[in-house]
Amino acid sequence: MYAQIATLNPLPAALQSPAWAGSRHPNRRRHMGDFLIRAEALAHFNQLLARLQHFPLDRDQLATASRELAGTASPTRSASIHQRLQLADAVERMVGDTAWQPADEVIAPARMVMDYVHGRHTLITGSLPPVKRLDDAILVEAAWPQLAGEVDSYLDFCRLRAIEAELRGCAVGQLNFARADWLQGRHAEAGLIAHCRQVGESSYLPTPATRSFRVY
Structure with missing residues (x-):
């Protein structure tokens, strides 16, 4: 569904593995273009990643990622970030929808994503076009294993709610x-699908009756 990270354009390869950092020189590069990656901001960001059970990043990884994003002419360089911001929007809709009661275990990571995306204490500041909001995208991806199932459920809830509102001839908000x-509704829909499948696999034509008489 919409909420599956695997279907999205990947973030830069430098961000995908903790082993990547150890094989290079983590203290050599500290800039993303002209922007200095502040050590204290990165430490705070890594604390958030740790709370999401995600490995820490170093400045060299971020610098390499920014070069990868800036160095490609492909439109997917910004699509990978934009797609994860769309997921963040879905999280915000879910948390803000008073008709939906999120599972307890997703509330904390959902709030963390929302607070960071809308907060001021961000890792990457300014308006660097190739990497703008890359830190938001990284945090969303780190939180997604904990959020994906619930967001998928919420989006399906929105789908069935819209259908029900249309059937009743009223606005969704009413x-x-x-x-x-x-x-x-899901249970009823699953039953209908199963029934239609069964009908499609069978025939309403009666089985030829066994003859009950003999011709001598």
Whole structure:
């Protein structure tokens, strides 16, 4: 579905593995273009990553990632960031929707993503076009293993809620539709799909009857 990271354009390869940092010179490069990566800002960012069970990053990794993003002419250089910001928007919609009750375990990582995306204490400041909001994208990807299932459920909830509102001839905002209604709707939908599949695999034509008489 929409919330699967595997279907998105990948972030730069330099950010994908903790082993990458150890094989190079983590203290050599400290700049992303003309922007100095501040040690204290990176330390704070790595604390957030640790809370999401994600490995820390170093300045050399970020510098290399920025060069990769700036050095390609492909439009996917910004698509990978933009796609993860769309996921962040989905998280914000989910948390802000009073009709949806998020599972307890996703509230903390969801709030962390929202606070960082909208906060002032960001790792990458300014408006560097190739890498603008790369730190937001990194944090979203780090949080996604904990959020993906719940966001998928929420998006499906929105789908069924819209269908129900259309059937009742009212606006979505006027419909009293909660998580329990979504679960009930999913169950009914699954039953309908199973029935249609069964009908498609069978025939309504009767089995030829066994003759009950003999011709002598």
